[in-house]
Amino acid sequence: MDVNEQIAKAYFEEVCSYVVKTNHYFKKKGKRGGAGPADIDLILIHPQKGYKEYGKYAICTVKGWQSYKVSINDIKNQKKFEEEWKIFEKQELEAAKRFFGVDKFSKILILPPINSKHKKEAINYCKKRYNIILLDFSDVLFELIEYLSKDNRMYRSFQTESLQTLRIILVNLLQIKDSVLILQPNILEHLQINKNQNNIEFKSKKLFIKK
Numbered sequence: 001m002d003v004n005e006q007i008a009k010a011y012f013e014e015v016c017s018y019v020v021k022t023n024h025y026f027k028k029k030g031k032r033g034g035a036g037p038a039d040i041d042l043i044l045i046h047p048q049k050g051y052k053e054y055g056k057y058a059i060c061t062v063k064g065w066q067s068y069k070v071s072i073n074d075i076k077n078q079k080k081f082e083e084e085w086k087i088f089e090k091q092e093l094e095a096a097k098r099f100f101g102v103d104k105f106s107k108i109l110i111l112p113p114i115n116s117k118h119k120k121e122a123i124n125y126c127k128k129r130y131n132i133i134l135l136d137f138s139d140v141l142f143e144l145i146e147y148l149s150k151d152n153r154m155y156r157s158f159q160t161e162s163l164q165t166l167r168i169i170l171v172n173l174l175q176i177k178d179s180v181l182i183l184q185p186n187i188l189e190h191l192q193i194n195k196n197q198n199n200i201e202f203k204s205k206k207l208f209i210k211k
Contacts, residue, residue: 001022001023002064003064003162004062004063004064004066004110004137005022005041005042005062005064006160006161006162007137007140007141007144007162007166008041008042008060008062008110008137008140009022009042010144010160010162010163011140011141011143011144012042012044012060014144014147014148014163015143015144015147016046016053016054017046017047017048018044018045018046018054018058019044019045019046019047020042020043020044021042021043021045022041022042022043023039023040023041024039024040024043024095024099025037025038025039026038026039026040026091026092026095026098028091028092029091038091038092038095040059040061040092040095040096041059041060041061041062042059042060042061042062043058043059043060043096043099044057044058044059044060044108045057045100054106054108054133055104055105055106057100057102057104057105057106058105058106058107058108058133059088059092059093059096059105059106059107059108060107060108060109060110061087061088061108061109061110062110062137063085063109063110063111063112064112065112066112066113066137067112068112069112069113069114069115070111070112070113070114070115070122071114071115071118072115072118072121072122072125075122075125075126075134076125081130087109087130087132088107088109088130088132093107106133107130107131107132107133108132108133108135109126109132109133109134109135110135110136110137110140111134111135111136111137112137113136113137113138114134114136119136122134142181144166145166145170145174145176145181146176146179148163148166148167148170149170149175149176153167154167154170154171155171172184
C-alpha cells in the first residue's frame with residue numbers, strides 16, 4: 001500500500017468512519033487464459049445503518065501519480081480511462097461482489113488534482129457515464145487535514161506514519177482558519193511576511209481553499 005492509498009484509507013476511516021480493508025487480492029484471468037494476482041485498493045463497509053454519502057458498501061481505486069493535473073479530456077478519453085488507467089475492470093467488480101455478497105455497492109475513484117475549471121464537469125461525467133464517484137485527491141487531503149486540525153486530535157498520537165506526518169506538519173507549519181489552510185505565525189515570521197504588506201504577498205500565504 002503506497003502513501004496515496006494510506007491517505008485515502010485514513011480519510012475513509014477517520015473522516016467517514018468506514019471499516020476499510022486494503023489490497024484485497026483476487027485471481028485475474030489474462031486474455032491468453034493464464035491467471036495472476038490483482039487487487040482492489042480499498043474495500044469499504046460502513047457500520048452505520050442508512051449511511052448515504054458514499055453508501056454502505058464501496059470499493060475505491062486510488063491513482064497515485066501526482067505529476068500533472070488531470071484534465072477533462074483525460075477523463076473523456078475512453079481508451080485512456082478504461083484501457084490505460086484500467087478503472088474498475090469487470091473482474092475487479094466481480095471480486096467485489098463475491099466479497100460483499102451483494103450486487104449493489106459504490107465505485108469511488110480518487111485521482112490526482114483535477115483541473116479546477118472542469119472539476120464539476122468531470123465529476124458529473126464520471127457519474128453519468130460510468131456510475132463512478134470521482135474524488136479529487138487534494139480535496140480528500142484537505143478534509144483529512146481539517147479533521148486532524150481539531151484541538152482534540154491535533155496533539156494525540158496516531159498509529160500510522162502518514163497520519164503522524166500530517167499531524168506533525170499541522171503542529172509545526174500549518175493551521176486552518178475559516179476553512180483556509182495557512183502558514184503558522186512562527187513560519188510567517190521566519191519568512192518575514194507581514195500581514196500588512198501588499199496584497200500579492202498576503203495572498204501567497206493562502207495555500208488552498210476548501211471548495
